[in-house]
Amino acid sequence: MRKVAIGIDIGGTNSVIGIVDEKGEVLSRGNIPTDKYDDINLYVNELSSAVKDCLKTIEEDIEVNGIGIGAPNGNHYSGTIEYAPNLKFKGVVPLVELLKEKFDYPVITLTNDANAAAIGEMIYGGAKWMKNFIMITLGTGLGSGIVINEEMVYGHDGFAGELGHVIVEKGGRKCGCGRRGCLETYCSATGIVRTIYDLLGDTMEPSVLREQVSSGTLSSKSIYDAAVAGDKLALEAFDFTAEKLGEALANAVAFSSPEAIFLFGGLANAGDMIIKPTKKYMEENLLKIYQNKVDIIKSELPGADAAVLGASSLVWQELRK
Amino acid sequence: MRKVAIGIDIGGTNSVIGIVDEKGEVLSRGNIPTDKYDDINLYVNELSSAVKDCLKTIEEDIEVNGIGIGAPNGNHYSGTIEYAPNLKFKGVVPLVELLKEKFDYPVITLTNDANAAAIGEMIYGGAKWMKNFIMITLGTGLGSGIVINEEMVYGHDGFAGELGHVIVEKGGRKCGCGRRGCLETYCSATGIVRTIYDLLGDTMEPSVLREQVSSGTLSSKSIYDAAVAGDKLALEAFDFTAEKLGEALANAVAFSSPEAIFLFGGLANAGDMIIKPTKKYMEENLLKIYQNKVDIIKSELPGADAAVLGASSLVWQELRK
Missing domain, CATH: 3.30.420.40 (ATPase, nucleotide binding domain)
Known part of the structure; x- marks a missing residue:
């Protein structure tokens, strides 16, 4: 049975x-x-x-x-x-x-x-034998699940693990939660679209994404496709997203010192385009005792x-x- | 026996x-x-x-x-x-x-x-019946101990819980760890002394602390005494320290949603001078679901x-x- x-x-x-x-x-x-x-x-x-x-x-x-x-x-x-x-x-x-x-x-x-x-x-x-890891879901927003000593961290009230609402930029982007500068305003499907708007406003750089804005077809997927095709603005947006995520993950490591951090969802499907620079920025911001110990891995759930x-x-x- | x-x-x-x-x-x-x-x-x-x-x-x-x-x-x-x-x-x-x-x-x-x-x-x-809390030790540096589900968080390598080295200000103050902007460069006995130096350079405000610098008697304790006596710069230094600490604690709450945060050591002995404003700044930066749930308490260890x-x-x- x-x-x-x-x-x-x-x-x-x-x-x-x-x-x-x-x-x-x-x-x-x-x-x-x-x-x-x-x-x-x-x-x-x-x-x-x-x-x-x-x-x-x-x-x-x-x-x-x-x-x-x-x-x-x-x-x-x-x-x-x-x-x-x-x-x-x-x-x-x-x-x-x-x-x-x-x-x-x-x-x-x-x-x-x-x-x-x-x-x-x-x-x-991919976390089958792990006792300490963090899951980051990169969807419309940014969600997280933290496992410590093989147990889910629920906290005192059941609401622990809201890394999407860690403030990473004081006075930064407005968030749906009513505050400013939350991680998910930068690192999520909507976050990377907002980054493109910032870059389009900031530079005169030609980009296929300019037309997508006017035709209403701009999305995290179209930004990924543009980046793969070598579009400079799209690549810059991925680098910026990775920088913000890498910095935030370095701080999360100082909290729970996990064996690995898994990325899941839409943006994670960009694979090395997001994982490699995120790892680089995380390492640059890690305290020495944590360096070269923490993997960033794409979720292995189908x-x-x-x-x-x-x-x-x-x-x-x-x-x- | x-x-x-x-x-x-x-x-x-x-x-x-x-x-x-x-x-x-x-x-x-x-x-x-x-x-x-x-x-x-x-x-x-x-x-x-x-x-x-x-x-x-x-x-x-x-x-x-x-x-x-x-x-x-x-x-x-x-x-x-x-x-x-x-x-x-x-x-x-x-x-x-x-x-x-x-x-x-x-x-x-x-x-x-x-x-x-x-x-x-x-x-x-003071944490006798608590399952989820954070201890912050404010000594020469800033140390932390995190308890989740009644267990100490040691992490994958035994080095979890280094909240003193969360980067709170990108490109901020140089830290002994070799990086910049770590929480302990702001919130610790040495951090508040550095804040006084910053303020002395920044303003012309008269302060008893100016003489203490020249006589080599400036310390976190002397800053506390000056604050109690109403010295404007000393009060500003406490407020700034509390602001940095409150912001960092708000982010820590989004991680583990503790019942309380305990403050221990030299600076914690300043009592309400540090606890009240830290609580205020923490609340201002908390996601709504965590507001008015997390106590900040002076350690009850003698x-x-x-x-x-x-x-x-x-x-x-x-x-x-």
Whole structure:
């Protein structure tokens, strides 16, 4: 009988379901729209049906060990989603409690998406034998999951690990959080687009990106393509992004001295274009005792299934305790 | 029979010994000069004799549970002191191994002084029921000890928790570590003296501190006294120190979301003069989810015995595991 865990990744648009075994093989997949529901009870009903449908498609004998959920602003301690700006469910949503009414598994647990990615990396990916590492997710914003002594760092209130909101530039760029100079205003898909705007304003340098701005096609992906093609502004934007990220990571290393830092998500797919200069700037800013000890590695979670793998891994992590 | 632990605090000048019970009562004290010895073997011989002498002075029945040592650059994993700049023992010194040849206790363990202070606070002081907190020691430099999920954060290599070397000002003040802009160049006994020099150069403001510079009596203590007496420059220096510290602590909170941050050592003795503005600047820089949750507290370890209490607490912490 194969042991499996149910992984659910809740995004603003879609909620993706995966039934995953201990090795990270996804036996069945499903999804429902998230943004169709204003009412959390209707959403949970629909989600539960979809999970049951997924389970039915598996023909071999399985033992379901639990449900792991990754969600924006998911709080591991309380099992609630709290004031997630990109979800229609407002206020504090007791998701774990509601799912416990539907399912009787030993583990039903929740955390935020970056933490889920970190645990996924530890259970299935490149961090398998690591006790101390940091996961940085470079999506629309910058998320982070920190593992110390083989345990996720949740902090006193369940909200630890917000490296996207470390202030790296006093009085710097305005951030969605209401403050200025947060790391994610520089190092994220939106951050690198803002850097291009800065550079376009600052110089007269010709660049294919100028046309993309006017045609509305500028994106982190188009900046990457331009950089690969040798566009000077695009290359400068990657270098600047890496400089900010490298400096911030050097400070993070002084905190927890990890074995490695993993990069995950859109910008991380730029591979060496972002990883090599980030490593260089990090090393330049590290205290001597940490130099040449900390790897920067692209996440080894497979792109399409990464989010549900991360979510499902919460179950195995919980059962290890 | 009273259970006791031996605490040894190794400083550049003196090594202080204390025999401490589980409640933090110091039953016997001793010390030997550290800087008299170039040879670690001679030092360990002398230290061992001094410890035995201390034990002999105790008349009641005791059960010795182990030895805990706090030392600059002490590595908990390897039990070695590594390249401590202010000790005469050069290179890597296998202190725990050498002490194990002299004593047969179940626990003989070592860490750096700031980590020892953090564990001391957790065992005997103000952090007794806390699972997540940060200790900042404001001495000649700035040291830190981070506790997460009730465990000391040592990191991959044993050197985690060097918040004194987080870079808070790119291209800022030169630091003894060879880089620029480290937190301890601003927030420490030497840092606040450097701030006074900056202010004396920057303004024409009259200040008692001008005479102290020429007479060579300027110190963090004299700056504190001047601030208490209302000296404008001294007050400005405290405000600037608190601003730098508050900003750095806000970033540290985004990492581990602690319940409290403890301040320890010389500058912390300035009490509200440093704590109140540091708290204010920290709150101003915190992400909303962390606001009004994190206390800044003066260490509750009693001044004179704080270092040996910290060292001895390593033994109880080790036995708890």
